Amino acid sequence: MTVCAAGYAEAAALLPDLGSRILLTLGAKQLKHFAHLHDRLTLFARVLPSPASVQQALDSGFTQGRILALRPPSSQAFNASLLREYAIEVLVTKASGAAGGIVEKVLAAHEMGLTTVMIHRPVQPDLAVVSSVEAAVQACRAQTSVAPS
Numbered sequence: 001m002t003v004c005a006a007g008y009a010e011a012a013a014l015l016p017d018l019g020s021r022i023l024l025t026l027g028a029k030q031l032k033h034f035a036h037l038h039d040r041l042t043l044f045a046r047v048l049p050s051p052a053s054v055q056q057a058l059d060s061g062f063t064q065g066r067i068l069a070l071r072p073p074s075s076q077a078f079n080a081s082l083l084r085e086y087a088i089e090v091l092v093t094k095a096s097g098a099a100g101g102i103v104e105k106v107l108a109a110h111e112m113g114l115t116t117v118m119i120h121r122p123v124q125p126d127l128a129v130v131s132s133v134e135a136a137v138q139a140c141r142a143q144t145s146v147a148p149s
Contacts, residue, residue, distance in 0.1 A: 002106070002116045008033035011092055011117050016040055018115050019089030023068075023082075025105060026094045026119060028056035034092075035060045044086055046070055073101025079108035094119040 003018065005011035008026070012034050015022055021042045024034060028047040037043060038061045045062045047053040049069035057067045068082070079101075083091065091109040095118060096102050109116045130136045 002110075002118055005117055005119045008119060011119050012037060014117060015090060015092070018117070021087050021089045022092060023086065023088045023090070024092045026092060028053035028060075030094075031057055031060035031062065038062075042066075044068060044088070046082075073104060076104040076107045076111070079105050080111060083108055083112055083114065088114065090115045090117060092117045092119070 003014060005014060008030050015034075015037060019041075021044075022034075022037075023044045023046060024031060025046040028045070031045050031047075034043060043062065044066050045057045045060070046068045047057050047070075049071055054067055054069055058064075068086075074082075082088075088109075091105060091114055093102060093105055093116065106116055106118075130139055
């Protein structure tokens with residue numbers, strides 16, 4: 001089953017009802033949104049193997065034993081093995097595209113019958129591309145409905 005969330009706070013709010021062993025694969029900077037769940041759930045963080053990422057995970061309350069420092073992408077078989085090894089019940093990921101290995105992660109979770117929480121990217125507004133200051137001013141006025149003076 002896949003559950004969609006519009007943001008990190010919404011995803012965190014869903015987790016207690018979905019399972020108790022959670023793998024977060026959404027980037028070290030976003031782990032802070034889940035830190036308040038450490039006393040209720042068993043959280044694991046899959047982060048990049050860099051000192052900065054590991055430190056961000058530690059700062060978000062993850063112990064060294066709950067930090068999986070790995071460079072994506074990984075094969076579907078590797079992801080399934082990881083999910084089994086840590087007895088994961090819920091995978092939390094963001095819609096990061098093929099470069100982040102999302103397909104392999106989601107297929108591995110699906111193959112095992114796990115719930116996946118998918119955090120969607122925020123919708124970016126269409127912006128006009130301009131080549132002069134005057135055109136930029138006109139585009140801004142058009143976006144804000146400000147009449148020229």
